[in-house]
């Protein structure tokens with residue numbers, strides 16, 4: 611068996627162990643996904659414990675976004691189990707998935723804010739959906755959330771008035787307004803400058819410390835992963851080629867890991 615196969619097997623074996631511990635919040639267990647003849651994920655296993663941050667890494671087209679979509683039940687695996695909050699979500703219907711999507715919210719790359727309403731109304735949206743809060747309470751929560759994510763006082767602006775990084779911060783505030791247990795971030799540092807990337811990293815770290823949120827972060831950015839990740843899964847050739855800590859990844863002699871880290875060094879802004 612070659613080294614890649616051995617590592618994938620090791621990743622697969624790691625899941626049942628971790629799953630049996632009470633803390634595992636999300637797990638992929640022997641997941642397969644193809645589109646027609648094109649195999650995207652081939653027996654992929656990894657997990658993230660409650661309150662921890664997992665970074666999903668890998669080159670373009672390896673299935674990172676597909677994995678996030680499967681975590682929310684927008685795509686189904688062909689084979690395997692995906693557990694979220696202790697529940698196998700693969701057989702759930704739309705109504706049951708809505709319950710999962712209230713526990714696990716996604717922060718999209720473009721923020722997915724509503725352009726025609728103010729920043730404050732965007733963040734208030736999930737609060738109003740709950741239908742149980744008075745206007746003054748909503749106002750106070752929105753104010754507090756915007757402060758928490760570093761864009762205090764911007765309630766009255768439109769999303770178009772904000773930079774890409776600020777839009778992402780507002781999107782995080784809106785995600786938090788839904789009181790999730792876990793947040794999924796799709797490429798949070800893409801198209802922002804290094805300072806904003808650093809601030810977004812600090813923010814995600816702070817949310818972990820303060821709110822004990824479970825996070826899954828899709829990123830190409832190894833510096834970002836080093837700062838945030840409790841564990842990393844590197845998707846490569848349809849497999850979970852590596853599942854472990856950033857430190858283990860950096861110490862490995864595996865040529866795929868070395869090449870990935872070296873490529874990232876070349877493409878990272880200084």
Ligand SMILES: Nc1ncnc2c1ncn2[C@@H]1O[C@H](COP(=O)(O)OP(=O)(O)OP(=O)(O)O)[C@@H](O)[C@H]1O
Pocket residue numbers: 645650668669670671672673674675676677
């Ligand atoms: N709904 C779909 N139908 C057919 N093919 C799809 C679908 N969604 C994704 N794919 C294919 O699956 C592969 C993995 O896509 P995915 O978006 O997960 O890649 P990624 O790792 O997120 O890449 P990037 O870093 O470029 O965003 C790609 O080849 C993509 O074209």
